[in-house]
Amino acid sequence: MEFCDDDLSKFEADGAAPLPTTDEQGYVECDGARIWYASYGTGSPVVLLHGGLGHSGNWGYQVPALTKRGYRAIVIDSRGHGRSSRDARKYTYELMASDVLAILDALQIEKASLVGWSDGACISLILAMMAPQRAAGVFFFGCNMDPSGTKEIEFGPTLKRCFSRHAKDYALLSATPDQFSAFVDAVDEMMKTEPNCTKEQLERIHVPVSIVQSEHDEFIKQDHAEYLAEAIPNANFVRLAGVSHFAPLQRPELFNNAVFDFLDKLAS
Numbered sequence: 001m002e003f004c005d006d007d008l009s010k011f012e013a014d015g016a017a018p019l020p021t022t023d024e025q026g027y028v029e030c031d032g033a034r035i036w037y038a039s040y041g042t043g044s045p046v047v048l049l050h051g052g053l054g055h056s057g058n059w060g061y062q063v064p065a066l067t068k069r070g071y072r073a074i075v076i077d078s079r080g081h082g083r084s085s086r087d088a089r090k091y092t093y094e095l096m097a098s099d100v101l102a103i104l105d106a107l108q109i110e111k112a113s114l115v116g117w118s119d120g121a122c123i124s125l126i127l128a129m130m131a132p133q134r135a136a137g138v139f140f141f142g143c144n145m146d147p148s149g150t151k152e153i154e155f156g157p158t159l160k161r162c163f164s165r166h167a168k169d170y171a172l173l174s175a176t177p178d179q180f181s182a183f184v185d186a187v188d189e190m191m192k193t194e195p196n197c198t199k200e201q202l203e204r205i206h207v208p209v210s211i212v213q214s215e216h217d218e219f220i221k222q223d224h225a226e227y228l229a230e231a232i233p234n235a236n237f238v239r240l241a242g243v244s245h246f247a248p249l250q251r252p253e254l255f256n257n258a259v260f261d262f263l264d265k266l267a268s
Helices: 009-014 063-068 093-106 119-130 157-173 180-193 199-203 222-231 252-266
Strands: 023-029 033-040 044-049 071-074 112-119 133-141 209-212 235-240
Touching: 009 033, 009 157, 023 093, 023 119, 033 063, 033 133, 044 063, 044 119, 044 252, 063 071, 071 133, 071 235, 093 119, 119 133, 119 209, 133 252, 157 180, 199 222, 199 252, 209 252, 222 235, 235 252
Parallel strands: 044 071, 044 112, 112 133, 133 209, 209 235
Antiparallel strands: 023 033, 033 071
């Protein structure tokens, strides 16, 4: 029977499935921060970038599925998230994309497929714009690339459960466990002004991209996702039925199959 957690009650109580154990994990010093990463399995590298306020453990249903399919799954805690630290500078997506490049350099990975969720999707696409030679392709799930793409947020029960889990995890993982409110404010400040890509910038992206939009996404307008798929030259649009912004947690099999379809096309 397919796992299902549509209202995130399981996620609020227990988090995602635990990440597997690995000896290949640690920190990379990068531009005023210590960035945590972990690597699992062998094969073609796939970098998983989590959403805002979350951390790498949110990929607990994806990492084992990827390694079972013969991929090397690499997770990274974004700057200031999870186990990673930050300095006093404001968050920017470009800065966090640079952190990902530093991890790739440290692991001696020339090129990787990028799977991004929410803020992680934006980081992935920004990286592909900054260093296209390092991105085999971008699976872009649930994010905007300019301010017009976001909805008015209704803070309903599902969002409250997710936020509650993020607060608990921050207290457990962060080097500054009592600063969750300041952390939320700093991330929110970035989201209010970024990303802000023009159509001309999007048209200059030439790596393969899947723009993936859930049927019930709480944050992103579907017409914005469709616009991104039209504006980016080598992009396609994928709609995930029956799920929301939290599809990797709600129905992992559905989400994972979409990721595998994307990776299979890159390999063909």
